[in-house]
Amino acid sequence: MRADAKRNYDRIVEVARVVFREQGYDASLDEVAKRAGVGPGTLYRHFPNRDALLDAIMQSWVDRVDEAAEKALTHEGSPRDLLLAWFEEYVRLISLHKGGPAKITSALGDPDSPILTKCQVLTRASDRVVDRLRDEGALKDGVDTISLCRLVGGVATVADQSELDEAAVRPLLEVVADGMVK
C-alpha cells in the first residue's frame, strides 16, 4: 500500500471510531470523510461499505476481549460472581458505540456477517468462562455459550437503546446469572 494511502486509511479509521462513538453506527459516512479531510471516493475505496469500516475499527478491539476474559477468570468468589463479572465486561466490550450491542449480537449467528471473525473472538472468550463453570458443575443443564451471548447481548442492547447506566443494568444481569447457575 502506498504511503499516502496508508495515511488516509489510518486517519479514516481513527476519525470513524470517534464519530461512531459520538453519533452511533448510523452516522453519515460523508461526514466521516469530511472530518478525515478526504473525499467520499477515498473513503468508499478503502471501505466498500459501512460494515467494512466497522470491521477495521474493531481490529484493535480484539485484543481487549481476551484481556477482559483473562481478568474475569482470575476473579475470586462464587460461580455467580464470576459470571456476573464476565457479564459486566461483556456489556462494556460490545457497547463500543450506539447501535453496537445490537450489531454485534445479531452477527453472532450470521455466517455471512462482515464482522464474523470479531464475534468469534467474543464467543470463544465466553466459551472459556462457560467451560470453567461447567467443569465446576455450577451451570444448569441446557445453558450454553450462545445462550449466554444472546441474553447478555439482549440486556446490552436494551441498555444501549434506553441509555441505562451501569446501576440499572446490574440487576438485569443478576437475573440472568441467577437463571444460569445451579
Add this chain to the structure above:
Amino acid sequence: MRADAKRNYDRIVEVARVVFREQGYDASLDEVAKRAGVGPGTLYRHFPNRDALLDAIMQSWVDRVDEAAEKALTHEGSPRDLLLAWFEEYVRLISLHKGGPAKITSALGDPDSPILTKCQVLTRASDRVVDRLRDEGALKDGVDTISLCRLVGGVATVADQSELDEAAVRPLLEVVADGMVK
C-alpha cells in the same frame, strides 16, 4: 373528519400495517403512500412522522394485550410456568414487525415517546402478572415489572434481529424465568 379524509386515513393505516410487517419499521413511507393510492403529502398530513403512524397501527393492538394477560393469568401450574407463559405472549405481542421489539422496549422508559400510552398498557399487563406472583411469594426480591419488561424485551429484540424461531427463544426465556422465581 371528512368522509374522504377518514377513508384515506384508514387505508393508510391498513397498508402500513402490512408494509411494516413485510419490510420492518424502516420501510419507505413514500411506498406506503403509493400502495395506499395517496400522495406523500396526504400521508404526512395525517401522520407527521413515522412514529405517529406506528401509534395508529398499534391502536387495535391494545385490546390484544389485555386479552393475552388475561389468558396467561388463567394458566394452571407453577409460578415458573405462569411466568413463562406470559413471557411467550409478551414476545409475540411486541414482535409486530421487524424492529418492533427494539422500538417498544426502548420506549418503556421514555416519557416523551410517541407510543408511550401503548407501552403503558403493556407495562400494566405485566404488572398484573408480577403482582399475582409476588402475592404468592414466588418472586425474588428486587425483581420488578420494569426489569421483566427489559429482560424479555431484550430477548425479543435479539430474536427479532437474529431471526430466531420460537424453539430458540424458549430456552432464553427459561433462563430469565429461573432468574426471577425463588
Add this chain to the structure above:
DNA sequence: TGCTAACCGGAGACAGTCTCCGTATCGTGG
C-alpha cells in the same frame, strides 16, 4: 346548486449513500 373549509397529491428541497472518472501523486527503474 353554489360556496367554503378541508383535503388531496405532486413537485421539489434536503440529506445521505455510493460511483465514476479526470487529475494528482508516489516511488521505482533507468
Add this chain to the structure above:
DNA sequence: CCACGATACGGAGACTGTCTCCGGTTAGCA
C-alpha cells in the same frame, strides 16, 4: 535525478428516502 506508469485522490452527480409547500379539487352544508 528525472520521467513514467501505477496507484490513489476527491469532487460531481445519480439515486433513494424523508418531509414540506401550495395550487387545484372536493365534500358537505345551506
